[in-house]
Every structure is written in structure tokens, then in C-alpha cells.
Amino acid sequence: MLRYIFFFITVFSGFSSQAQLNLSGKVADEAFKALPFVTVKISGAQNKVFYTQTDSLGIYQFKLPAGKYSVVFSAVNFKSLGRLITITADTIIKVQLQRSADTLADVQVSAKKALMEKKIDKTVFNAENSISAIGTDALELLSKVPGVRILNDKVLLVGKGGVNVMINDKLVPLSADDLSNYLKSIPSANIAKIEIITNPPAKFDAQGNNGLINIVLKKVNAEGFKGSVNAALTKASYFTGSAGGNLNYRKNKITLYANFNIRKGSIVPFEQSDVFYHTQTWNIVNKDRNFRMVPGGQVGIDYQASKNTLLGLSYNGGLTDFHSEENIRTKVYNQSKGLDSMLNSDANAKIKSHYHSANIYLKQALDSVGKQLTVNGDWFTYRDDKNRFFNNTSYFQNGMEIPHSFAEYLSTSKQNIDLYTLKADVDLPYKSFKLSFGAKLSFIKNQSDLAFYKSRNSNYEIDPQQSNLFKYDENTQALYINFNKTIKKWDFQGGLRGEYTQVDGISVNERNKNDYLRFFPTIYVVYRANDKNTFSLNYGRRINRPPYRKLNPFRWYSNQYAYAEGNPFLQPSYNDNIEFSHTYNIFTTSLSFTKTSNGFNDVNFTDQATNIQASRPVNFITGYHYQLSHTIGFNVIKGWESNSQLDFFYNVARSGIAQTLGNLNGFGVYFSTLNQFVFNSSKTILGEISLWYQLPTVDGLSQNKSQYNLDVGIKTLLLNKKIQLAFTAADVFKTNRYRFSSVINNIRQEYHNYYDSRQLRITFRYNFGNEKIKTRDRKSGNEEERGRSN
Template sequence: MLNKILALIFIIFISLTLKAQINLSGRVADQEYKALPFVTVKISGPQNRVNYTQTDSLGFYTFKNLQTGKHSVVFSALNFKAINQLFTLIKDTIINVQLMRNPNTLVDIQINAKKALIEKKIDRTVFNVENSISAIGTDALELLSKVPSVRVLNDKVSLVGKGEVNVMINDKLVPLSADELANYLKSIPSGTIAKIEVITNPPAKYDAQGNNGLINIVLKKATAEGFKGSVNTALTQANYITASAGGNLNYRRNKITLSSNFNIRKGSLVPFEQSDVFYPAQTWNIVNKDRNFRTVPSGQIGIDYQATKKTVLGLSYNGGVTSFHSEENIKTTVYNPTNGLDSILNSDANAKIMSHYHSANVYLKQTLDSTGKQLTINGDWFKYSDDKNRFFNNTSYFQNGEIIPHSFAEYLSTSKQNIDFFTLKTDVDLPYKTFKLSFGTKLSFINNQSDLAFYKARNAVYELDPGQTNLFNYQENTQALYVNFSKTIKQWDFQVGLRGEYTQIDGLSVNEQNRNEYFRLFPTLFIIYRANDKSTFSVNYGRRINRPAYRKLNPFRWYSNQYAYAEGNPFLQPSYNDNIELSYTYNIYTTSLSFSKTTNGFNDVNFIDAATNTQAAQPVNFITGYHYQLSNVINFNIAKGWETINQFDVFYNASNSSIAQTLGSLNGFGAYFSTLNQFVFNPSKTILGEVSFWYQFPTVDGLNKNKKQYNLDLGIKTLFLHKKIQLAITASDILKTNRYRSSSLVNNIRQEYNNYYDSRQLRITFRYNFGNEKIKQQDRKPGNEEERKRSN
């Protein structure tokens, strides 16, 4: 009897063992024990089940959720002899191998590999720019509008249903306001961008700034031996033509990698803005017709140097200039209570803006050992300056068209701004066999100086108005520490992080000083469960801060006409967000449910005084908001040569106000749908097409109600001369429906807005790629591969 019981227990044990899910991992190196990246690892197991993977930049590979039993594993790489090992898997196993170089190696080989257009990773979604038809010939700002979940309206970047986000270039935050950021992004051509990462809940490594997450634009770097480059030109027809041209040149040889590019854009757009303000006794209809002209040259140069096998040094510089001027006509028509014409206020204006930016980075990467431990130090300097002049006049007319006596007046507003931004960042990555630990620190120093003045013309001479002249000095220093711990236990991945930031601010304007300092903690948590190869469950949590832009802290008034002005608020405080997301991915489908709470939220409120008809826009802390969102994304091939990515989101927003002038609360549902389709029309893959469409249903945004809007884009691209020549034609906002229409209620006075920003455009782009297109496998250096991967 005892023998039977033991036999039964043995059979049960063997059965459970056979069903156990086990991991296989290891490291691949050459005969000199240098890590080999991109080695293909093939494993064959029970029931002839086959899995593939590749080693990472440090030579490591991993297979998860394997069954027990007999397996064979094959390691193969170009120019190396393959290794085949047989073994029996009964527990988690580590197999490290050395590959011997094949004496009959190829001198070089052409490698053509295409990444998926959209890649879903643990903490971000990656949009691979090189695979998007519409990415050819555009700039960074326009390209962002093609990325799923990202919206670009009125040159402001936001996430669907969530609001504006911060933007990074190569993991470095761009410290500019919305308008200045738009100009900066327009100076970056899409041809220099490798990928765009949407990070809705950033881990502790990143700055806690930005309530709604981050968008990281990763620029390309040279990866091939010898010279490689391209030249491009584009013509864009909106209401008027815009022309652009540029090129890049890259060189890589042994220990040195050089990269450079130069681009210039010149043209004009015709935005249109209309608003209606319904006063108790009058209705004001304001129409702003504007044509603005821009000339934007920009350039970049960088060098990477492999000082030793374990040390990489890098230096880069980016710079650009924007020359802007506009011609405006602002016509305000005033109606009486019976909707009859009361009077007209006409304002002609022109603005001239000259801005410059300079950005420099120096970095050091030190590999500490062969297991992947490393130290990275980055030093960054960013400088932005602008000089703005806006001339405008006001003339008032009676209802019969006669000029109201003494109503004509001329004004001049000027603004000079200088921003200096320094950061020093250190990161340490310590991967161990059973867990990974990373930590680091960051110091940032921001200095903003603004000089604003207001003049009124008297007898053809502009006289300074001392009461409206202002010097604004603002300093913000932040010291941050973070630690991040990650570990894998069978099918579970865990990552927990904590970031602490201590901030000191000092603002001085019109003899009014605002000093503040605060310390805050920002925890993050990620948990992932992989049920099998196709099903993944995840949950994450993060806390964020949104510090106001320094221009929002400046109390100086900027007049657009004698009745309307905007001013900052020196007592504006940061807002905070708590974000939770649950997600499930099955093969090609991902669904996620998220919740966020905003406390001490701030926004611009257009305060209206019915007695004086003045409109004063000022940012204030007054919002407590709740956001619920259900997002669904599916990515698949409908037919051969037709790939589609479709997204459908439903969200619910609820906002409560703490100020009496606005509504006490506003809530409502909203929805968003988008589809991005790419086509390959011939076997040689030289004729390509793209169709994209999105539709935003009516929704609530804070205390504003937004009306529906939608957008249709088409694109086609052809390739010639072994795909070295690219010719593309793209049409955006074909139906001219990408209009921003909203309404709000302040002091019981309704305001309605209807704006269109000349987004219907036809673009023809030509691009020629030249130089060495071949990659030498033996020249890949593990010491600086991570730097190159940052822009692939």
C-alpha cells in the first residue's frame, strides 16, 4: 500500500513538473569575452515548439515560461560559428556561451529590417517614425499629430482626453512655454527623428514635472561605417506656399561618430480666430484675421568618442533662429439687445519677433563591468531668447460707419526674454542576476529674465507708459534624487520607484517678490503578469507635479486692444496628479482603464466685467478634477500590404471650481476615435500609401465645453533608384474640419470660440539618401551601443 501511495505521489510530482513554467537566460560573448549584441537565439522544446529572441546591447538574452523537458538551443550571428546545445530543462537555467569568429567572414552586408509602426512597451508606447508615410517632409510638431493618442490643436500638444503634456528631446525636458515650444518643434525636421515615445506614467528616472505624462522625441544618430547623409526639400500649399529644404551628413569611423544637419523653412499661414461674448446689454463679435510669416533656419552637430573599451564621451550642439512677423486685423462688432448694430471697433496690428535657441550636451558613459553595470553623466545647457514688438491701433465707428471722434489711438508693446537652463544628471544602473537596481540625481537651474514695456503714440512719437513697464526676474532651482528597483518572479514583473524633488523659486516683478520652496515625494509602481505568450495584465500608479510656466507667474499686463489684456499671477502654485492605470493586452489588442485626480489645478480664466466690457485673462488655481478613461487599441494586417491601427476611447471628466466667477462644477462624457492605415501597393515595396482619420466627439475640458471636430489625412510615397530617392505627396485636413470650437461661462457671461489654424495643406516632398548603407557586424562596440540605440 505504501509503495502505491509513493508511486502515485511520484506520478503527480512528475506531472506537475512537466507543466511547470521555467525561465532560460544567459549571456553571449566573443572569444575576447566582449558582449555580442543582436545574436539570434533559437530554442526548440517539447511538441516541436520553437521560440526566437536576440541578445540585447550587453549580450543578454531571456526566454520565459518554458516547459520542462528536453530542449535544443542554437546561437547564431553573422561572421560567427553557430553553437547548438542539447539539454534537459527541469528548473530555471543559465547558459552562457562564447562564439568563435568565422575565418571566412563577409566584408559587409546590407541589412534591411522594419520595426512595427507602433510598439507597446512596459511603460510607454513607441511610434517608429521611419515607417510612417506622413512623416516625410514634415516637422516635429506636425508629426506629433500623427501619433495615436496625441493631439496637436492650436500648436499645443496634448493627450486624448487628458490635456497638455511636456515634451522631451532625447530624454531631456524642453523648458519652454506652449507657444515657444511650438516654434522650437517646427524647427526640427521629421527626417532627423527616429521615434516618438508616449509615456503616460513616467517611471522615477524622469522628472516628476507634467501632470499628464511625457512625450519623448528621439533623434537619429549615425550607425553605419563611413559617410551617410541625405538632402530633402518640400513645398507646402495651405492658403499660401511654405518651402523648406535641408540635409544631414553622418560619419562613423572606428572610435569616432560625427553627425550633423541643417534645415531652413520659409513661408506663411493664415490662422482665423472668432469669439462671441454675450454681455447683458450687448453682444461682442470679435474676428481676428492674421497672416504670419516665418523664416526658420536650424542646425545640429554632435560627436561621440569611444575613449576606451568601457568609456564613451559625447558632445552635441543644437541651434536655431526664428524670424517672425504678422499682419493682423481685429474687428469687433458690437450688437445691441435687439441684435442691431451698435458700433464697430477696428484694430490693425503687426508683430515682429526674433528668437534664438542654443542647446549643448556633454555626456560620459562608463561601463563598470561585463554584467551591464554602468554610470552615465549628462550635462546640459539650454538658452532661449526672443525680442517681440507688436504695433497696433484702435479706431471706433458709429453704426452709420462714421469715425467716433478722438477714438483713434496707436500703441506699441515690447517684450525681451532670456532663459538659461542648466542641468547636471547622474544615473547608475546595476543589473544583478535576480533583480535590477538603478538610482541617480539631478540638479537643475533655471533663470528667466523678461523686460516688457508699453508705449502710446502722441504726435507721431511713441511715449513710454511707466505704469505698464516691467522687469521680471525669475529663478527656479530643483534638486532631485531617485531610486528604482525591478525584479522578475516567474511570470510576474515588478518595478517600484521613488523620486524626491526639492524646489526653490524666487520671482521679482514690479517690486513684488514671490519666494517659495517645497519638497515632494513622487512614488511609482508597475506590476505585470504574463499569463502566456499572448496575454499580459498590468497595473501602474504614479504621482506627478505640474509647475506653472514662468510667463504665467509674471503679473505684467499684455494688451491686445484697449479692452482685452492677459496677465500672469505671481502667487500661482503647482498642481498635482495621482494616476492609476489597469491594462490588458491580448496579441494585437490592448485595452486599458485609467483614473486620475487633479488637485490645485490651474488654468487661464477670461474674467469679464460687464460694467466696463473689459476682458482680463489670468491663470488661477481653482480646479479639482477627476478623469476616467477607457482606451482600446487594435493593430493588425487586414490584408497583405495593409496595416491598420485603430483606437477608440471613452472618457468622463468632472471638474469642481473654487472661485465664484465660474460655474461651480461641470462634468460630462466624451469619446475619441482614430484609424491609421498604411498600404504597400507593389511587391518591391516602392509604392506606399497612408490614410488617417480621427473624430473627437463633444466633450468637457475643465470648465469649458468643446464641440466635435474631425480630421482626414492622405499620403502616398514612391521610391526610386534602389530606394535612395523618395517622393511623397501628403494632404492634411482635407475636409477642413479640424476646427477648435468651445464655450465657457464666467460671471454669468457666456463666451464662444471658433478658431481655425490653416491646417488644410498639400505637401510635396523630395528626399535623396546617399553614402554607405552597409553595416559591419564586427564594428559594433558594446560600450556605446546604448547611445546609438537611443535614436534607433
């Protein structure tokens, strides 16, 4: 019978008891399907312990001296299996694992696997074990991961800043706004785990100074049909509604999958700034209502051409229809704090954007023990059309309009991005080590057509001094090699990646042409002292190429005195990262250091003579970041699981431009806790409370004030757990406000922003079909370039 475990041992020619012998095999489920990522633990004499994981074909292997051993196979959603064996020659052990009986449909509330796991090169948040994965979307679920923050829909790591986001090892190729829309379209119930990779191995693109966050979706292997429908209604200042569904079907050699989501609604962000000129103070308040309709979807097919060959094709696309209604009021105060004058600007923006991407891939097994070749071809295109109409009217201190002060303007931008990549990876697991290598080619074309108009006699006349055609081409060729080896209690991994990049940018008849070769080494060392204590040390170098939008010189005016623009001559920055960590049972402590060279950020340049405020990105920062982190996860009492993180960090930033402060440094403290509750024995009534708090800190050359956020939720599973119903409240006390200050040209600037984050939400999801279906693992090849449109 399939549920009985079997194993087979083959003995080859004998060796002496001191020889190193091979122990290998394959792990499968009840249906003989290979199981990847199964943990295999070997315990021998004198408390020696060895660990490994099965590869994508379910293969594992060890090199051991002859003797008696205990072997334990364990994996989430499966019962652990243990065996006592005696090795006197090369040995093969094949096993089948039996699926656990307490697996819930699309949601795991299980103590078998910790919610947070520390691994050699990443930290894993097991969403399948999280109550947070009920009734939320991918962006909100990210905000519940300890150490991750969401600020104005942008994903950040505590103390380190922005981070690139991947879906199934593929960077999402969208701008910051479109990225948040895409993440909001992914129901969290579709997510298996979230990986925080602060120092990615050489196999990953070197792009992204602070590392990567990889969202791994659930997989499909078993034959059958499965799907779900979902709907949500959210109330912030106004209502937002969303709906969608997904379908998966597999029969014989064919696997089909599709999903579609749509969201429509509006929010009301609030932004206030105070600029303290030497003789005046400008108080600027921007009240804005943003409307969005965001449909999107994906379809794909996998074909198992033979036992060793898998082919796949997928398409992903979406569009955003955005418009805003803005009122920007500027009050100008004199030195005695009396009102001097006022400026009113009414504006509306219209943005239509769409993207299309396609991936074709081949996965070819080269033998039966895990050697394989993977080839990916990717195409991505993005188009947007932006129009912003605004007017300005000035008033005296008594409220009377200043004669002839009324003026109307129009700024437009059309952007086209085309990206093509080809990537090949080879994985070669040998008896005593693992080797992988690969290559990648990428070709990027980015073009922006910019124009600025001023209304005269009811007609818009173009301003040739503020109009521009911007062209940017970038080609990169990359090679990498990675090596893994285990020696008793030690794990070693090292890699080297080389990337050769050619850049050619033209803007206003200025040309920026450059080519450069850079190398990116990575090193990992892990020592398992015993079952309770593990020590690790890693080092890596990263590059942060500018997002395409920061290269675009388009000016986005708030009023006639303030605008934001890109910089076509912005250069990449580089990070060197090193981290040491110790894990004792449920408690992990890590100490890390990061140096940033040639860092870039937006600087709001202010001119005392003209009162012009121009925000543009420039390379000017050399930064040093020191961080001490403590994480702990445990069951407080039965039905209450808590995971908390406490970070202490110290930032030093030095400026390379005269307009800013020469340097700024300071300490910061961040605390977060995620608490999950199970209120009944059938695990159908669930709850959660999450809180984070950050003390005042330094971020680059800005000083941030303290802020905190509290979320609560109650969730229930109905109809044999096929229905999920969730009620959640985010930012309960309306305290997630972003307040910071900086000094530019000896002029102090203070900002107070709130992005309508206090929200009430009700979410409904219905699952149907074969509950045992899982989704295949697949990767695409244009990870780095697609993420840079953020």
C-alpha cells in the first residue's frame, strides 16, 4: 500500500571502516511524486549531527564514515519518518512520506514548523502557518513579517531602506505604485512563504543593495482541478472594493493555471511641509484624493514532455487607470510669523499605464540524482501616459487675489520600456559537494517623451526649455559560479558573479555613455555546535542600479515653485554587507554591518533667491549601518503563538555635495511583535494582534521622528474550512505617520505625511476543487531588470 514506507539498500564493494562512504537517495510522497526541500537529519556517534535538504527532484546525499546512524526525514504538511541504519558500504535509501491529517485548506495553523526560520542565506516566514495569511493580500502580509515595513506602499527593511521584491524568484518589473497594486492583487492565501534574503547567493542578480524579499506561491503537482474566488471591501477615508479568483488544473502531462483580480476605489493621502527660509517660512499642505481601477491577471501552461523534460509558458499583464484631485495651499509667513501671502494650486492628474510580460522556460534533468539545466527567456514591456493639469493663484495677506497672478499649466510624459533577457542555470550535485553555474543576457530600451505647456488665451503653448526626448539603453552580460560543501558540523558556500554593463543615455542633446565590469563575491559559513546552537557568518557585495523612473528627467510640478524630476546621469551605488548570527533554540541574535558607496537619494534643493524647490536624485552618500537584532518565537500558552523582533541600529551618513549637511549620525530602535490566537479546538475561530514601534532615528541625511502601528483581526473558517471570512483593522490609532526633517542649503525642511493607512476591511474567500493540488516551482530570468522599474 502507498501509505506504507519502504526503503531499499544497495551494497557495493566494501571499504574499511575509516573510509568515507556515500549515503544518498530519493524522497517522494504517497503518489511517488518527488518532494523537494525535505530536511534530512543524520545523527551519529559522539553527538555528531549532519543536515541537508532534498533538491527539486527529491534527491539528497551525504558523505559519511562507516557506522551506525539515526536518519530523520521531515517536511511541512508531512509526518516525520525516522530510521536506524548501519552503513558499511555506499548506501541508497529511498523513502515515501505520508501527508499529515491536520492540513487545512490553503491555511496552516500548525506547530510542526516554526513561523520564522533562520537558514544559511535567508530568513523564512512560513505564511502557510500564519493566521495573517487569512483575509489579506501580499502587501499587507509583508507588513506582518518581523523586520519588514510598508511605507506609502513601498517595501522597506528596518534600518536599511527599500528592498526589491520577487515572486517565485522573479523580480516584479513595475514602478513603486504599480508594484503595490500588483501585490494587493495577490491573495495572501496563495502564498506559501516569504523569504528575506539580505545577502543573496551568486545565482541571484547582484541588483539591490539591501537584498531581496522573495514571495513563494503555493505549488501544483497532484492531478485534478482547484480554484477559489475572493472579494474584499475596505473602508479608509473612502471605500475600495476588490474581487478575483484563480483556477488550477492538471491532467497527465499538462498543467494549466490562471488568475484574475480587479480593484477599484480611492484613498486620501495628506502631505505637509514647512520650509524655513532665512526671511520667510513656507507652509505647504497637499490634500489629495487618488482614484484607481486596477485589473490584472496571469495565464500559464506547463508540459511534462518526458520524465526529465519540463516546458513552460506564461503570460502576465495588467493596467492602471489613475486620476487624482488635488488642492495645494501654500502660506508664506514673514520673520515675525505674520501671514505675508498665500498661493493656491488646484490640480488633477491622469495616468494610464499597462504592462505585458511573457516567460518561456525549459527544465532538463541531466541524470537521476539532481543534475539539471534550466533555461529562461523573458519579454517585458511597460507603457504609461501621464498628464497633470494645474493652476496657480496668489493672494495678499488679506485674502485678495493678486492681479494677473492666475496661470494654468500642463505637464505630460509618455514612457516606453522594453526588456528582453535570456538566462541559463546548471546545477551539479556531486557526492562530496554541489556546484552550480550560469549565464545571463539582458537588453533594455527606455524612452520618455516629456513636454511642459503654459495656457495662453485658452490654448496650451509648449515650453521648449522644459520639453525633452529621453532615450536610455542598457545591456548586461553576467556569469556566475557557486560552490557548496558540508564537512561534519560545518557548511560552506561561496560564489562569484561578474556583470559587464554598457549604458547609453541621451537627454537634451547630452549623452551619458559608459561601460563597466564589476564582480560580486558571496561567502557563507555555518557551524552547528549541537542541536540547540548554530553559528553563521556571511559576506556579500551588491549593486543598486537606479530605477528607470529616477533616470527620467520629467518634471512633476506641485505648483509653479516646486517640482520633482529625475536625473539621467544617476550612477549605481554599491553595498558591502557582513553578518554574524547565533541561534539558540527559539532565540536568534545577529550582528551586521553595511557600507554604502556612491549612494543616491532624492534631495529637495531650495533656492533662497527664487524660492524654487526642486527635488531630484543625486549620488552623494557614503553610509555606514550597524545593527544588532534579536528575534524570538514561542507558544506563550496553548492557542497563543508570539513572534517578536527587537533591533538596535546606528547609522552614519556622509555627504559628497556642499548643499547638504556634511554628515549625520544617530541611533535607532525598532520593536515588532506578531501574536496569533486559536480560540477553539477545531481551529476555525482565529485572531491576531500585531504591533510595531520605531523610535526617532537617522535615515541618510534626514532625521525621522518616532511612529508606531497597531493592527487587529478576527477570522473564521466555515463550511469544512472551504470558506474564509476575516475582519481586520489596520493602524487602529492612526499613528502610522511619516515625519522627518532635513537641512539643504542651510535651509531647514520639515515634513509630516499620512497615507490614509487606518482601514477597516472585510474579506471573503471560497476554495473549491481538489484540496491536495500544489503548484509547480518555476523561475524566470529577468529578475534584476524588472525590479528596477520600482
